[in-house]
Amino acid sequence: MSIADFVLAFVAIIIGLGVADLLTSFHRLLRGGRRVKWHWATPSLAALMLLVTLVIWWWSFSWFSNVTSESIASFLPRFLILVLSFLMMAAALPDEIPEGGIDLKQFYLWSRVHLWSLMTATLGGYILFYWVDHWSLGIPRLMAASGPAMINFAMAVIATLTPRMWIHALAIGWISAVMLYNNLSWSIGQ
Numbered sequence: 001m002s003i004a005d006f007v008l009a010f011v012a013i014i015i016g017l018g019v020a021d022l023l024t025s026f027h028r029l030l031r032g033g034r035r036v037k038w039h040w041a042t043p044s045l046a047a048l049m050l051l052v053t054l055v056i057w058w059w060s061f062s063w064f065s066n067v068t069s070e071s072i073a074s075f076l077p078r079f080l081i082l083v084l085s086f087l088m089m090a091a092a093l094p095d096e097i098p099e100g101g102i103d104l105k106q107f108y109l110w111s112r113v114h115l116w117s118l119m120t121a122t123l124g125g126y127i128l129f130y131w132v133d134h135w136s137l138g139i140p141r142l143m144a145a146s147g148p149a150m151i152n153f154a155m156a157v158i159a160t161l162t163p164r165m166w167i168h169a170l171a172i173g174w175i176s177a178v179m180l181y182n183n184l185s186w187s188i189g190q
Helices: 003-031 041-064 072-092 104-133 139-161 165-183
Strands: none
Touching: 003 041, 003 072, 041 072, 041 104, 041 165, 072 104, 104 139, 104 165, 139 165
16 A cells, blocks of 8 residues: 555545435435425535535645655644545534424524634635645746635635625525536546
8 A cells, every 4th residue: 555545645634524414314304304494505615615625635646646744733734634535515504403393594694604714714714725735836926826716715714704605605606606516527547
């Protein structure tokens, strides 16, 4: 087993746990039937969080594919991004459905600061890691290359700070579109 295989296996476990938690929570909502009052924002943000995590997992291949040596110190920043991704997915949907039912709009409004703070931290950590990893490009090229990600980060900050649903719809739509446009055709391997 190579060092890359060793590290990527651990990455897959963390990502897998987050995906499993999100899908289990979604399954509980589906099984809740009439006890669940659906609202677009909660599943949309959960899908976005899953997309962001998928992109991070996809990029993790490039983080580690050519690694011949790795220290805990150099792994920690990447690990923190993975932890934020896990926490983001674990918080995206309610864990349980009370006997009296659940209103997903109320859940979203009640947890929006927490949810969007995790999204903000994940996107911010990703940008910071990208900047550190590509510092040799210079500030102008870094700004140009990370411009869409910085707009995503700003949208997440704004969504954290306001309860206005139209802003949340705009943030979810914008970040989803940018993530898909920038990453949908990105291939790993040869």
